[in-house]
Amino acid sequence: MSVKVEPPARIGQATLPDGRRLGWAEWGPRDGRPVLFCPGAGTSRSLGFGAGVAERLGIRLVSLDRPGLGASDPSPGRSLMDWPRDVRDAGLDGIPVVGFSQGGPFALACAAAGVAARVAIVSGADEVAAPEFRDGLPAELRGLVDSVAGDPVAAEEFFARFTPDALWDMIVPGGPEEDRAVYEDPAFERAYRRAMAEAFQQGPDGYARDTVLAMGRWPFDLGRVTVPVELWYGELDHGHSPDRGATLAQRIPGTRRHLVPGVGGAVLWTHAEPILRALAGG
Numbered sequence: 001m002s003v004k005v006e007p008p009a010r011i012g013q014a015t016l017p018d019g020r021r022l023g024w025a026e027w028g029p030r031d032g033r034p035v036l037f038c039p040g041a042g043t044s045r046s047l048g049f050g051a052g053v054a055e056r057l058g059i060r061l062v063s064l065d066r067p068g069l070g071a072s073d074p075s076p077g078r079s080l081m082d083w084p085r086d087v088r089d090a091g092l093d094g095i096p097v098v099g100f101s102q103g104g105p106f107a108l109a110c111a112a113a114g115v116a117a118r119v120a121i122v123s124g125a126d127e128v129a130a131p132e133f134r135d136g137l138p139a140e141l142r143g144l145v146d147s148v149a150g151d152p153v154a155a156e157e158f159f160a161r162f163t164p165d166a167l168w169d170m171i172v173p174g175g176p177e178e179d180r181a182v183y184e185d186p187a188f189e190r191a192y193r194r195a196m197a198e199a200f201q202q203g204p205d206g207y208a209r210d211t212v213l214a215m216g217r218w219p220f221d222l223g224r225v226t227v228p229v230e231l232w233y234g235e236l237d238h239g240h241s242p243d244r245g246a247t248l249a250q251r252i253p254g255t256r257r258h259l260v261p262g263v264g265g266a267v268l269w270t271h272a273e274p275i276l277r278a279l280a281g282g
Contacts (some may be wrong), residue, residue, distance in 0.1 A: 002244045003182050003269040004051040005191045008063075011045070013071055014090045022090055023071025027061040028054030031055045033280055034095045036087065036116075037063040038103030039195075041125075041214075044070035047195035049100075050272030057273075059280055062092060066106065068206025069199045080105060080213050081220065096279045100268050101125055108252075111227050112220035118228040120279045123265040126241035126248055129217045133242050150217045155215075159208035164196035167207075175264055176233040176236040176263060182266040212277035222251040230278055231257040232271070236264035 008025035015021055025045035032054065039047060045063040054061045061086045065084065067075035075082065087093065097116040099107025104124025110116040129135060129145050137145065148155040172183045182188060199207065229252050233244040241248065249257040263270050 001183065001187055003266075005048060005188055005269070006051040007159075007191075008046055008048065011071075014085060016089045020067070020073040020075060020086075021071070021230070022067075022073075023065035024084060024090070028057075028059045032058045032060035032062065034060045034062055034092065035109075035276070035280060036092050036095055036097045037061055038066075038097065038099040038106045038110075039063055040101030040103055040123075041210065042069075042102075042162070042164065042199050043192070043195040044198035045195075046070075046198055047191055049268050050276055053273045053276050055215070057276055057280060059276060061276075062114070063200070064090065066210060068202060068204065068207075068209060070201065071198075072206075074202065074206065078209060078213075080109045080218060081113065084110045084115040084148055087115050088113075090162045096120070098122060098275065098279055100126060101265065102210055102214050104240075105218055106210075108222070108229075109220060111225045111229060112222070114227075118230075118279060120230045120232060120275055122232045122243070122268045122275060123234065123237055123240045124231065124245065125214045125216050125260075126245065127222075128215060130241065132248075136242055145215055148212055149217075152212050152216065156205075156212045157207045159211045160204040162204055162207060164193065166202050167196060168193065172266075175239075175266075178223060178236060178262060179234075179264040179266040182269055188269075222248075223253065225252050229255045231255060232267055232275055233247070233259055234263035234265060234267040234270075235259050235261050236268070238264070240265055 010026040013021040065072035097107045098120040104121045106282045231245040
């Protein structure tokens with residue numbers, strides 16, 4: 001399957017009140033309805049999704065590099081709840097938010113903080129440190145979760161050993177054939193690898209901090225999220241959530257869960273139009 005990706009129409013940096021800069025990229029019309037995109041693990045603002053869809057739907061898709069990744073300045077010791085403050089300070093308060101993979105917890109933090117108008121979590125990293133998952137986690141993953149809980153500094157040092165090539169090898173070769181058809185398409189692979197190289201251009205610390213925050217307990221109550229939330233998982237996805245979002249859907253009031261047949265974690269790119277239509281249509 002060939003899935004087209006396009007470079008951003010516009011890129012830049014926003015300066016926050018504390019002087020830090022956040023890198024941003026945009027697709028779609030300048031005067032379109034804004035939608036914030038929280039990218040996946042170890043990728044930068046430049047890897048968008050839904051080539052041409054934003055234009056057709058009149059959406060201005062805005063992607064932000066999280067601190068320490070890509071073109072965004074580091075923020076040592078940051079927490080998940082610092083992200084909604086950065087989003088608000090960047091002038092993106094009160095708009096729909098889509099979080100992909102490791103961007104999922106950051107999008108949910110925006111929902112919990114009242115910064116997001118509505119949220120789509122696509123192939124979202126689940127709260128694997130939640131007690132209901134412990135007995136069902138594979139031994140290797142359970143060991144990482146225990147490491148994050150017991151010694152987060154050492155865990156962050158461990159994740160800082162990762163490189164873009166190591167991430168690619170973790171994501172792609174062992175994935176379902178349907179996902180590999182997307183990721184290994186030459187144009188898509190070039191764009192994905194470029195986004196990973198950009199994300200690591202300041203070193204691995206931004207990725208490492210993101211990973212520790214995503215794999216630890218989340219500092220917000222999902223049961224008190226009041227904005228509409230939609231979960232999108234491919235039915236072949238066995239890497240992002242132990243049960244492809246079933247428990248996550250039960251923890252967030254009123255959530256709609258979509259289990260998409262014939263695809264795994266690449267559902268963001270294979271089903272971009274229905275995802276954006278649902279997100280922007282409410």
